[in-house]
Amino acid sequence: MTNKFKIINDPVHGFISIPHEILFDVIEHPYFQRLRRISQTGLLNLIFPGATHTRFHHALGAMHLMFTALETLKLKGTQISKEEEKAAMLAILLHDIGHGPFSHALENMLMHDWHHEKLSLLLMNKMNEEFDGQLSMAIEMFKGNYERKFFNQLISSQLDVDRLDYLKRDSFYTGVVEGNVNTQRIISMMNVSEDELVIDAKGIYSIENFLTARMFMYWQVYYHKTSAIAEYLLVKILGRAKYLVSTGKVLPASENLSYFLHKNEFEKATEEDIQRFTELDDNDVIQAIKFWTKSEDVILCYLCTCVIQRQFPKTIISSKPFDSEFIQDKIAKTNLKFGVDIGSELVDQISRDLLPYNAEEQPIYLLQKNGGKITLDHSENQILSSFINQPNTKYILSFPREI
């Protein structure tokens, strides 16, 4: 007990306090400690070298924002019990517990068809047994089933504390200030009306600013053409490795990673699957990629070298799909360069799309002085909301350098 830390330094939010015993215990659990070794933004650090932060820190940050949000709502008169407070903090603390290494990129590669939400729930249930049911209410909230809807919304919606933390944190660590989100201000404008999360009317510009900041983060950072390709390279590397393994090739890898390279059936996760999955982290993948830069397979070797030596393919971006002739030409030139017929493996077109504000599902509501509610885009004061409710798509073509 005496060794338990109660305050954690966070350059983003200042200080994170841990007000309940059960939160400590969850943080000390090996499943949670593992998140220290899983980066929040995968290979983004190859483009934004400051982005080395982890899912561990993000989970703590989101828990901190949940605490702040609940304090604010209490000051405004919403009744919240100690049990609810604990449950909401636990739910957000554990919302990413099912993430594997390089989560977004690889989540379907390691355990086919297992999204991280599904895994998070599975792990939360396992932990709930260990903690004698103390996580039950948290799990209800995580599943979106808790009766007072605003708790579920704080955990998952267009304005949840998960987004608030990761946008602010990613903006902070990448140094892309255009994405800086004023979490304190947004939270101070939160309110509850009929057990639903709403925003005080005067907070409209903070919300519009949040939505545009998010838009900037996507196009400048997450969907930056090199970032998008770096992530895609990871998927290709694991795919290639699985393919080679399926043809009988031997690839060096840690025991746990090897297990997943060889296994393809995950309909029902076994105890061994779970055990091995919770021992995997970014180190296993990076070590393997380092080994594979020496692979005799030209494609695997090429892809791994791109990542380890940061010699990315060339990329171009467009608001329309690329011409198939143009793509064919790149493939032909790649074949020429490598002297093997691998152009179609090394030339890729991917696309990314974003809906800045989803006005249809779960719109954001403003609480007016008279107690009425209107959606963001219907406010007289709105200046951007009605412009940014359409999806936007960009296409990225990547191909080897110097072809």
Add this chain to the structure above:
Amino acid sequence: MTNKFKIINDPVHGFISIPHEILFDVIEHPYFQRLRRISQTGLLNLIFPGATHTRFHHALGAMHLMFTALETLKLKGTQISKEEEKAAMLAILLHDIGHGPFSHALENMLMHDWHHEKLSLLLMNKMNEEFDGQLSMAIEMFKGNYERKFFNQLISSQLDVDRLDYLKRDSFYTGVVEGNVNTQRIISMMNVSEDELVIDAKGIYSIENFLTARMFMYWQVYYHKTSAIAEYLLVKILGRAKYLVSTGKVLPASENLSYFLHKNEFEKATEEDIQRFTELDDNDVIQAIKFWTKSEDVILCYLCTCVIQRQFPKTIISSKPFDSEFIQDKIAKTNLKFGVDIGSELVDQISRDLLPYNAEEQPIYLLQKNGGKITLDHSENQILSSFINQPNTKYILSFPREI
């Protein structure tokens, strides 16, 4: 060429520009890219979870400060040639190139008796061959041999840009604001007198503030009792692993790490030593420690579990050495707890000491309005310098929890 980035985002300094072609080329070199996988502050992130930044980013940051410092000196009238500018930027960019994984902790463990400076020089010389001698002047500066002394001082002294960057960066990422150093202000106060680095007299408080900030960083961060122990655990783990290997035990590890676990003779670094060393990074060590949490050796297993699951030993700190009776008692209790006679292996006393301002060797000089120079501690305006020129020592005792 078109693919080369010219501006790098840095949350600490804002933006880092790369004004010379040769700097790009060095940054793209695999030796330098490797620094992306070597953390700046080792296991400190177990105590300060934000501290996940790398030597790669630090080297770029120090290069940026060098550029800013030289610009400032030029505006104040010091003649600096393009060649000198390039050399100074290269020298600082490469000053840490010889760091291995968990550098400070392990530098003597992997290659006995090779300090990172010695290795840095060796690698710089190797790179100089590849770059046709373009690094020669940088190497002179790095060795402290360049004729205009202020270049050497900007690279290594009590006020060098290395310190300025790492203190500010470590303060930023740990969130320990007491250590925040105003690099812009300090640099704006730099000047040159008779080819020596000096500080404009009116900058005295910025310097005193820098020295106290440094002192806070040491005692709050680097020499924090848990940080000190975490670092010490690493040393013990590698020591234990080398010992076990020497007795013929087989320990899983990457090929490169295995090589260094088995080799003990490094009088003259061979080509293979260099090659393997430059392929090692933090991942090799962390992967090995993960494997070794399953070792049958009780001691190795214990030490590795401490690190991976963040279950640190208990630590106490004192300004005097601990009583040997007190230590013996801890050893006895440890033996009791483990049922084996390993107390003397798991109870450790270490010490840390700091001299906040070294007034003897390379004192800091203030340039007065009349052109004269006085040392910091002799200025009429000093308020702290004369108090902080004595070394301070603290002792830390660590022993297993719950004994």
Add this chain to the structure above:
Amino acid sequence: MTNKFKIINDPVHGFISIPHEILFDVIEHPYFQRLRRISQTGLLNLIFPGATHTRFHHALGAMHLMFTALETLKLKGTQISKEEEKAAMLAILLHDIGHGPFSHALENMLMHDWHHEKLSLLLMNKMNEEFDGQLSMAIEMFKGNYERKFFNQLISSQLDVDRLDYLKRDSFYTGVVEGNVNTQRIISMMNVSEDELVIDAKGIYSIENFLTARMFMYWQVYYHKTSAIAEYLLVKILGRAKYLVSTGKVLPASENLSYFLHKNEFEKATEEDIQRFTELDDNDVIQAIKFWTKSEDVILCYLCTCVIQRQFPKTIISSKPFDSEFIQDKIAKTNLKFGVDIGSELVDQISRDLLPYNAEEQPIYLLQKNGGKITLDHSENQILSSFINQPNTKYILSFPREI
């Protein structure tokens, strides 16, 4: 000379250096020192209490950004002579020299039909005589007549350093972080093509972010309904005072302010006009308003009390003009409340409008990698520019409280 400061502290930009002698001398001139007593944002501090910053500091800040911008352009290869650098810094330093107290609100009230730009030019010409013609090139730039157009554009355009400084500074001092502008980033993206100011293509999001930040500043700060009314009250107070004076009433005021209250003919500014104008500042106006809270004129007394005791009228905002019936009702109720027929004097409808990005006149150009130029809104990467090139208007109705 020795007493001249060379570095000025600025919480917004860090430090402001003054690299040329002539800049000092201009800063020490009484015309310029007067700007210390003229607030940058008038009565905005009644709504945002931090906004107490002055035109003096803004002018220095803009000069600093000009220096930074020119340094950047030089690094990118644009030739700029020492004379041009000095002139550009002088021009921006003096661009607001003609501002009177509560400038924007009162500029037409004190000297009918004299905009501050006209007065700035007049004062710059006067100072140019004192400084033996050293300001001549600066005056050309200020007038937009200098042959190399980018200098004029840095002084006045949609991306000039004036806007960059005041948006960042006003955001900083009001605490409205939604308006925070990353001046360093924007300036680092500036370039020159055929002597015109352009933005490097990769800087597009920084520019779009700047344009939205500006939009937020206008609607959250400058055009905030209470801010708009506070400013309007000032105009009404001076108007009422002039009217009362014209009917022979005696109003206490400083000698200089009295002079302007009585004079109505400013076709040609006399030496006395200039002399007295350059001795006026915010203190003269605030002192007068304090006196006039005791005026027997009900209207003047009411208006002045609103300001001094911060008892603002009630305000409502709408995206459409208010119904004339609704307004008549407010007037009737005001008459009832005061027992005098003054409703039409105390009920006001004003409007404010903003064009976030003016794509027609002086559009912003992006410089593409191939050397071509396209306007912001025609870039494939744009995500907001095409939405925000239409003007937006809001209407504000104000009327006495508790009617």
Add this chain to the structure above:
Amino acid sequence: MTNKFKIINDPVHGFISIPHEILFDVIEHPYFQRLRRISQTGLLNLIFPGATHTRFHHALGAMHLMFTALETLKLKGTQISKEEEKAAMLAILLHDIGHGPFSHALENMLMHDWHHEKLSLLLMNKMNEEFDGQLSMAIEMFKGNYERKFFNQLISSQLDVDRLDYLKRDSFYTGVVEGNVNTQRIISMMNVSEDELVIDAKGIYSIENFLTARMFMYWQVYYHKTSAIAEYLLVKILGRAKYLVSTGKVLPASENLSYFLHKNEFEKATEEDIQRFTELDDNDVIQAIKFWTKSEDVILCYLCTCVIQRQFPKTIISSKPFDSEFIQDKIAKTNLKFGVDIGSELVDQISRDLLPYNAEEQPIYLLQKNGGKITLDHSENQILSSFINQPNTKYILSFPREI
């Protein structure tokens, strides 16, 4: 009621909430609104142009910190009633209510022998009548008489929220980052033991950092030689004006300021004294100084011009008193320059002294893990406290330029 603001923007602390009705009403009171026109740091803005912030904002900021501190203490288990919370917030909100224009400099000049604390108490008592005794508990706390001592200590001690706010605020607005105080961190380390304010042991470095930051603020800002002289000029100006008035000279000034220039007897403050005092603010003084730059009295004219045109006397600083011969020489040269025998009026030696940490009276206590208390300087971990408990004195000599 609807017009009352509930959230105030503060660039220093982010947002200030006003959680109780009575706090609004006090803020809206004309006595409190007057603080908007009284600068926090007097003429410091002539040296640090950003320092234009007001006592109004400081009082709100201190109230905010009080709220945060009480929330923290409640979370740590200290019982605090709603009444106590309100009282503590009111007490700190009103702690500076008795400040007159250019408070510290002029407090004894306007009403002889009335310190601002005495006036604050008098005004608080007057307001308490208006507010039907709702301020009674606040007044007890302000007087230091409340039974639970930690409330009094939060209002006035070496670690009170007044200091925390003004040091952070003044550091922020001057841009002197060496004085930046991490209020959040310090408050998070506060605790209560036997109804006394203490600091959790692990907060020691935050406190030592606070004490050194304060020391830097004093020597770099408040006691900066030019700042000290600017303040001293104000005192001399009012003194000279009072003297001239006493000899029958007529000096232009606002009615209220005139009243105080003529009156010398303030044994018992009359109703008129109070009324007029609460109408005075910085504007009255600055307007008068502007008028007096045209005075025929050479000394008054000289002093006022120094301030308005920022043509300060020359100043030198020393850690020892200046030689009387040296001073006599300066006086003689001044006489020569002015051609009148006024050297002794224009050459001044002043001194400033600071005790960084007062270990004798009201030392700061650390609360150890075992529940015991020790003073800061007796902690094993202290690194600075034992060095900075001695007073430091500096001497400043000022004399006219160019003599």
